[in-house]
Amino acid sequence: MFIPFILALITIFSVYFALKKKRPLYFILPIAIIFVAAIVKIAMVPMPFWETIQFIFDLRG
Structure with missing residues (x-):
């Protein structure tokens, strides 16, 4: 909840x-x-790190 609020403020x-x-x-x-x-x-x-990146992109299908 905190991170999206900060990102919204920075964007504004x-x-x-x-x-x-x-x-x-x-x-x-x-x-x-x-x-x-x-x-x-x-x-x-x-x-x-690299295995995590591969796992994220393997989730697409």
């Missing part, structure tokens, strides 16, 4: 600053933070 602030300062670079910030959070969550799985 980055959109605000991107529109206010007219710099589209601020739009990359929420995407980068979501990517880093996903990598951290994957790294927390008690399996080797």
